[in-house]
Amino acid sequence: MIPAAYIEIAVILLGVVVLMFGTFSPGTDTRVIALISAFGLLAIFVATFYVAPMPAATTGGFWSFYAADTTALVFKRVMLATTVFVLLMTIDYVPVVRQYLGNSTTQRGLGEFFTLPIFTCAGLMYLVSAVDLVMIFVSLELVTISFYVLISLTRRNPTTLEAGVKYLVLSAMSTGFIVYGITWIFGVTGQTNLQKIGDALSSGGTNQSAALLGLLLTLVGLGFKIAAVPFQIWVPDVYQGAPTPVTAFLSVGSKAAGFVVLLRVLQPFLILHNVGRLLIVIALLTLIYGNLAALPQSNLKRLLGYSSIAHAGYLLIGVACFDGRAVTFYLIAYLLMTLLSFAVLVIVAQQTGEQIDNFDGLSQRSPFLAFAMLVSMASLAGVPLTAGFFGKFLIFMAAIAQHQVALIVAGAIGVACGFYYYLKVVRAMYWQRAANMDRIPVSGVSRLAMIVLMIGIVWLGVYPRPILNALNAKDRPVMLSGSANH
Amino acid sequence: MLLLITLSPLIGALLILFGAPARRTALIAAGVALAATVLAFSQFRGNSGFNFVTSLPIAPQFHLSFTLGVDGLSLLMVLLAAIVTMAAVWFAGTVERSESAYYICLLLISGGTIGAFASLDLFFFYAFHELALIPTFLLIGIWGTGNRSAAAWKVTIYLGLGSFVLLIGLIMLYQSLPAASRTFDIRQLKTLAPQISPVAQQNIFLVLLIGFGSLISLFPFHSWAPEAYASAPAPAAMLHAGVLKKFGLYGLLRLALPLLPAGVQHWTWLLIVLLLGNIIYIGLATIAQRRLDWMLGYSSVMHMGYIFLGIATANVLGTTGAAALMFAHGLSIALLFAIAGEVRKRTGTLVFEDLGGLAKVMPLAGLAFGFGSFAAIGLPGFANFAAEIMVFFSSFHRGWEIGRFHMFQWATLLALWGVVISAVYMLRAYRATFMGSMPDRWKDILDLKQSLRLPLVLLIGGLLWFGFFPQTLVRVVSPAFKASLTIPAP
Numbered sequence: 001m002i003p004a005a006y007i008e009i010a011v012i013l014l015g016v017v018v019l020m021f022g023t024f025s026p027g028t029d030t031r032v033i034a035l036i037s038a039f040g041l042l043a044i045f046v047a048t049f050y051v052a053p054m055p056a057a058t059t060g061g062f063w064s065f066y067a068a069d070t071t072a073l074v075f076k077r078v079m080l081a082t083t084v085f086v087l088l089m090t091i092d093y094v095p096v097v098r099q100y101l102g103n104s105t106t107q108r109g110l111g112e113f114f115t116l117p118i119f120t121c122a123g124l125m126y127l128v129s130a131v132d133l134v135m136i137f138v139s140l141e142l143v144t145i146s147f148y149v150l151i152s153l154t155r156r157n158p159t160t161l162e163a164g165v166k167y168l169v170l171s172a173m174s175t176g177f178i179v180y181g182i183t184w185i186f187g188v189t190g191q192t193n194l195q196k197i198g199d200a201l202s203s204g205g206t207n208q209s210a211a212l213l214g215l216l217l218t219l220v221g222l223g224f225k226i227a228a229v230p231f232q233i234w235v236p237d238v239y240q241g242a243p244t245p246v247t248a249f250l251s252v253g254s255k256a257a258g259f260v261v262l263l264r265v266l267q268p269f270l271i272l273h274n275v276g277r278l279l280i281v282i283a284l285l286t287l288i289y290g291n292l293a294a295l296p297q298s299n300l301k302r303l304l305g306y307s308s309i310a311h312a313g314y315l316l317i318g319v320a321c322f323d324g325r326a327v328t329f330y331l332i333a334y335l336l337m338t339l340l341s342f343a344v345l346v347i348v349a350q351q352t353g354e355q356i357d358n359f360d361g362l363s364q365r366s367p368f369l370a371f372a373m374l375v376s377m378a379s380l381a382g383v384p385l386t387a388g389f390f391g392k393f394l395i396f397m398a399a400i401a402q403h404q405v406a407l408i409v410a411g412a413i414g415v416a417c418g419f420y421y422y423l424k425v426v427r428a429m430y431w432q433r434a435a436n437m438d439r440i441p442v443s444g445v446s447r448l449a450m451i452v453l454m455i456g457i458v459w460l461g462v463y464p465r466p467i468l469n470a471l472n473a474k475d476r477p478v479m480l481s482g483s484a485n486h
Numbered sequence: 487m488l489l490l491i492t493l494s495p496l497i498g499a500l501l502i503l504f505g506a507p508a509r510r511t512a513l514i515a516a517g518v519a520l521a522a523t524v525l526a527f528s529q530f531r532g533n534s535g536f537n538f539v540t541s542l543p544i545a546p547q548f549h550l551s552f553t554l555g556v557d558g559l560s561l562l563m564v565l566l567a568a569i570v571t572m573a574a575v576w577f578a579g580t581v582e583r584s585e586s587a588y589y590i591c592l593l594l595i596s597g598g599t600i601g602a603f604a605s606l607d608l609f610f611f612y613a614f615h616e617l618a619l620i621p622t623f624l625l626i627g628i629w630g631t632g633n634r635s636a637a638a639w640k641v642t643i644y645l646g647l648g649s650f651v652l653l654i655g656l657i658m659l660y661q662s663l664p665a666a667s668r669t670f671d672i673r674q675l676k677t678l679a680p681q682i683s684p685v686a687q688q689n690i691f692l693v694l695l696i697g698f699g700s701l702i703s704l705f706p707f708h709s710w711a712p713e714a715y716a717s718a719p720a721p722a723a724m725l726h727a728g729v730l731k732k733f734g735l736y737g738l739l740r741l742a743l744p745l746l747p748a749g750v751q752h753w754t755w756l757l758i759v760l761l762l763g764n765i766i767y768i769g770l771a772t773i774a775q776r777r778l779d780w781m782l783g784y785s786s787v788m789h790m791g792y793i794f795l796g797i798a799t800a801n802v803l804g805t806t807g808a809a810a811l812m813f814a815h816g817l818s819i820a821l822l823f824a825i826a827g828e829v830r831k832r833t834g835t836l837v838f839e840d841l842g843g844l845a846k847v848m849p850l851a852g853l854a855f856g857f858g859s860f861a862a863i864g865l866p867g868f869a870n871f872a873a874e875i876m877v878f879f880s881s882f883h884r885g886w887e888i889g890r891f892h893m894f895q896w897a898t899l900l901a902l903w904g905v906v907i908s909a910v911y912m913l914r915a916y917r918a919t920f921m922g923s924m925p926d927r928w929k930d931i932l933d934l935k936q937s938l939r940l941p942l943v944l945l946i947g948g949l950l951w952f953g954f955f956p957q958t959l960v961r962v963v964s965p966a967f968k969a970s971l972t973i974p975a976p
Contacts, residue, residue: 431627
């Protein structure tokens with residue numbers, strides 16, 4: 001058994017090695033660097049299966065900040081897998097980066113493009129293990145600062161620059177809210193450890209409305225990370241402007257970590273009144289806004305941005321119904337289908353463009369890419385026997401168990417809208433005819449990555465038992481109270 | 487056995503995806519499914535509950551498993567699906583544009599419906615049906631005619647929303663049981679169902695009625711159906727109107743009647759009102775149609791009304807009649823859509839005013855269409871007649887008192903007029919298409935290919951066999967209802 005803490009250390013070491021590689025031997029083929037990084041992370045991914053779960057220390061010191069419980073381990077694997085796929089995607093994206101870095105001959109500047117995702121991954125892995133507000137804040141910053149650079153990496157592209165600035169300003173503001181919220185919570189309870197905050201709140205004698213204010217401020221910050229309405233303003237522009245692999249990373253990694261933190265932070269506050277109601281309102285707004293705003297989009301990247309808001313809405317249904325298992329499963333499904341759609345987008349966008357019109361006739365130009373996109377769109381829309389459907393199934397099962405009629409109705413509207421805007425892409429690929437019928441080449445690595453993702457989507461949709469078993473293990477601190485209903 | 491029937495279309499679709507010759511593979515897959523179904527039909531033992539059960543646990547914590555098994559009702563539906571699949575694949579012929587995708591879509595619809603009928607688990611019952619959604623969208627969108635884009639969107643969003651409502655209903659059903667005994671297994675649900683409170687039954691039934699109703703095109707959720715069938719290529723319309731739509735009716739028979747008797751009883755009045763909407767209102771709308779494909783689409787919506795009437799009676803005779811009518815209607819509407827598709831291929835139009843006299847150049851098509859329309863009207867000798875008579879007798883008998891007419895008697899009386907209505911539109915369509923004078927430009931039209939006789943014989947033979955020997959069908963189906971129906975007369 002490997003001690004849990006070594007996992008993150010290994011990731012950071014890998015990041016440093018890759019950085020050195022990129023700096024001191026600039027002549028190396030970028031593909032080699034990317035593959036080394038991806039294989040390194042893959043090895044660490046395998047290693048996580050030999051890690052002994054480690055609960056947080058109760059004595060204090062650093063190890064009371066850090067818990068490698070089952071949920072954390074599951075999410076560490078999620079983060080590692082995401083990063084591997086993002087790195088593989090970057091291989092196809094290198095020409096675009098080069099174009100905007102202005103030097104088409106050397107590799108300078110490309111080293112970071114492979115290193116930063118690894119550091120971000122380390123931050124995300126710390127984030128899902130954090131059980132103390134201080135630790136949450138620190139790892140959140142590690143993630144956010146890496147993303148500042150990643151988003152504006154192709155800075156000579158004006159839209160990217162705009163995206164970078166928007167993300168920087170709004171993200172800094174949201175961090176401010178989180179810090180302010182943490183201060184209030186600390187002021188009321190005298191604790192930063194989530195477990196102890198819960199004890200302090202339930203023992204009485206604390207000022208509950210002040211604690212609620214602290215939670216509210218923290219939720220503002222977290223709402224920014226998970227793209228919940230009304231903190232979603234940045235999403236479409238940043239998603240559209242950022243380099244596509246980074247967009248994928250942002251919409252999967254950042255969101256998954258945000259939800260884990262949300263679940264952990266909410267847990268001690270559940271005894272307060274109004275928290276549940278607040279979550280329901282946020283979930284309703286997010287669902288309705290995300291789905292309705294996605295309807296008229298004609299740019300696929302932007303559409304995926306809005307769809308990520310819509311999926312945050314479905315996830316928030318799970319959070320509002322306190323079903324950690326449903327949220328976790330949905331996040332894993334979301335990871336697979338979103339990464340698959342971005343992987344196709346990276347390749348197609350370089351040949352034609354990011355508009356949905358640019359996908360016209362893709363079924364003739366590359367049947368493989370069109371089929372991959374079809375699978376991912378079907379799963380995002382929630383067609384049965386895909387992972388996306390089983391995720392929605394679990395989420396709505398939780399909602400029906402709690403008799404959340406409003407959420408169910410909003411969800412139904414969302415699903416109907418979803419069929420329209422996801423199938424719009426399918427229509428373009430299969431009905432329309434392309435002006436240019438050249439075949440689109442797909443490299444072997446990308447093809448393999450997409451096949452893995454497709455198998456994952458179908459497997460989770462048809463035979464989700466292994467994942468459900470993994471989520472069902474004995475210690476699940478993140479699984480909130482209501483999950484006993486099943 | 488059942489696994490083979492369910493998986494053979496899906497495996498066929500996979501093989502085509504990996505480059506097998508499309509038409510031949512599809513025919514083999516459909517043939518295997520049909521042969522296996524006929525074999526299963528001959529081995530079936532009606533009185534011992536579910537036969538051929540296979541099971542694989544998927545999510546034990548929810549008591550969710552992949553379970554296949556058939557009783558008489560589901561076996562009949564599987565047989566219907568297998569016959570229509572065979573006919574649809576045969577009629578598909580050569581396709582101009584991306585032939586393999588076309589056959590993959592057809593096989594997916596077929597595999598999905600067979601799987602839904604054979605599933606004994608709520609989750610897969612639902613999931614298999616939804617498998618057909620995207621293939622339908624593509625079939626109408628890519629190979630459709632007329633206003634295909636609008637039709638494809640309409641059918642997809644309508645059915646997507648309808649099945650989502652259905653999903654909510656199914657989960658409500660699952661969660662209405664006490665936490666310890668929750669299960670997705672339909673067999674166990676049957677024994678546990680008495681624990682569901684009457685109020686919960688009423689709510690669940692309403693949600694299920696709306697969900698299933700939009701899939702079946704129950705009035706007023708019907709508006710997607712005529713448009714979709716008119717635009718869809720003929721094999722897709724055959725599968726969809728003939729088989730896929732029966733899924734909702736099957737769901738009502740399989741779930742709503744045995745599990746939610748109090749709910750059915752409470753909402754019978756609503757069902758009667760809506761089904762009369764189907765029979766009378768849609769029937770009149772059918773008469774008003776000026777195009778053959780739209781008329782057939784509307785007629786298939788209208789005929790759902792009789793089946794609903796059979797279901798609403800909730801006794802063995804009525805439900806057996808409903809099941810038989812589902813089978814008979816599936817075959818006859820598939821036959822009619824197939825011929826309409828062939829006519830469109832040759833003439834390029836289905837507007838009644840342009841058509842006429844085609845029996846001179848297409849005698850075989852005219853004959854087949856005649857059989858189909860006589861069956862649809864419900865002439866004696868066809869399975870439709872045997873089924874409708876059971877439905878009408880049982881419905882008239884329901885809650886009967888000497889000297890007074892109740893809900894069901896009035897409903898029967900009104901529904902009988904539907905037979906007249908369908909005679910009017912079917913005979914008019916037949917005359918407008920095949921009788922009268924023929925425009926000269928169609929002198930050189932060829933009749934149906936000789937090879938198409940086989941699927942025609944399959945469809946017409948099925949109609950006639952069960953028309954003359956309805957007891958072969960009743961003997962298989964009615965044990966499924968005898969055990970489960972417990973609803974007293976209103």
